[in-house]
Amino acid sequence: MEERHRQIDLWSQLQVPLKIIGGFILLLWVLEIVDQFIFGGGLDSFGVRPRTITGLWGILWAPFLHGGFQHLFANTGPILILGNIVMLSRPLKDFFKVSFIVIIISGLGTWLIAPTGQVHLGASGLIFGYFGFLLLSAYFERSCRAIVIALVVLLLYSGIIWGAFPQGNGISWQTHLFGFIGGGVAAYLLYQMNNNFDIVIRNEY
Numbered sequence: 283m284e285e286r287h288r289q290i291d292l293w294s295q296l297q298v299p300l301k302i303i304g305g306f307i308l309l310l311w312v313l314e315i316v317d318q319f320i321f322g323g324g325l326d327s328f329g330v331r332p333r334t335i336t337g338l339w340g341i342l343w344a345p346f347l348h349g350g351f352q353h354l355f356a357n358t359g360p361i362l363i364l365g366n367i368v369m370l371s372r373p374l375k376d377f378f379k380v381s382f383i384v385i386i387i388s389g390l391g392t393w394l395i396a397p398t399g400q401v402h403l404g405a406s407g408l409i410f411g412y413f414g415f416l417l418l419s420a421y422f423e424r425s426c427r428a429i430v431i432a433l434v435v436l437l438l439y440s441g442i443i444w445g446a447f448p449q450g451n452g453i454s455w456q457t458h459l460f461g462f463i464g465g466g467v468a469a470y471l472l473y474q475m476n477n478n479f480d481i482v483i484r485n486e487y
Contacts, residue, residue, distance in 0.1 A: 299369035302377075303362055310405065313346055314354050323350075329403030330389050330457075332396040340403070341389030344457075347403040357405045360439065364412035371416075371431055376472055383471070384411025384464035391460025402454040407461035410446065413439055414465025422473040 317325040329344045331337025348354040369377045388407030396402060413435060420432035446459040 295370065296366075298374065299366045302369065302374075303365040306365070307358055307362060310346060310348065310354060310358070314348050314351060317347070318351070326401060326403055329401040330392050330396070331401055332393050332398050334398075337393060340401070341386060341393060344389055344403040345385055345405045345408055348405070349403060353404060357409060360409040360442070361405055361412075363438070364409060364416070364435070367416060367431065367435065368412050371427070372472075379472065380411065380415050380465070380468040381408060383468040384408055384415070384461055387411075387464030387467060388457050388461035391463065392454065392456040396454070396456045402457050404454070404457065406445070406454070407457040407464070410442065410458045410461035411465035411468070413442060414462035415469045416465075418466040418469040419473070422469055 313325070317323060325347055326349060328340055329347055330340035348357065365377075368380060372380075384407060388411060392402050392407075416435045417432050420428040442458075445453065446455055446462055448455050
């Protein structure tokens with residue numbers, strides 16, 4: 283009976299993250315299907331276009347757009363796994379804060395330094411952001427839980443680090459690099475916010 287209760291409790295904890303990440307991934311696939319079969323890839327023009335005023339809107343739209351089904355398929359697994367790890371290891375509101383910070387920093391950084399005449403799109407900035415957040419949370423927090431999570435993430439995805447360096451082949455290393463930076467910024471800001479909150483609580487009592 284106790285084992286069954288544990289299984290039910292685990293499933294109840296997984297339900298919300300799976301619904302949110304699953305819903306996001308479903309949205310990505312629906313958008314790509316619509317883009318490919320109705321607009322002929324025309325929605326890709328709404329990605330980040332460096333140092334153009336209209337290209338600034340791409341900071342918000344780029345994570346939802348992909349350059350084909352192969353591109354989207356490559357991003358689906360890491361988004362599902364890393365997104366769920368972030369959500370399960372943090373309060374739900376922190377997940378949305380991390381995602382927002384990563385989207386803004388990865389998009390803005392790409393807009394600032396990437397060559398003009400290019401369009402940058404895809405959810406890979408979020409992937410690198412979640413990756414960076416989980417690693418650097420261990421550095422800032424120094425807790426056993428955060429360190430274990432970071433080690434697991436490194437074991438699973440250490441190979442993606444090379445994607446944050448220039449390599450050609452149409453890969454937006456700028457998005458990857460600033461996504462990782464955004465994850466680190468989010469880890470630092472959340473650590474400071476939570477640390478200051480703890481100090482206030484202790485002072486009140």
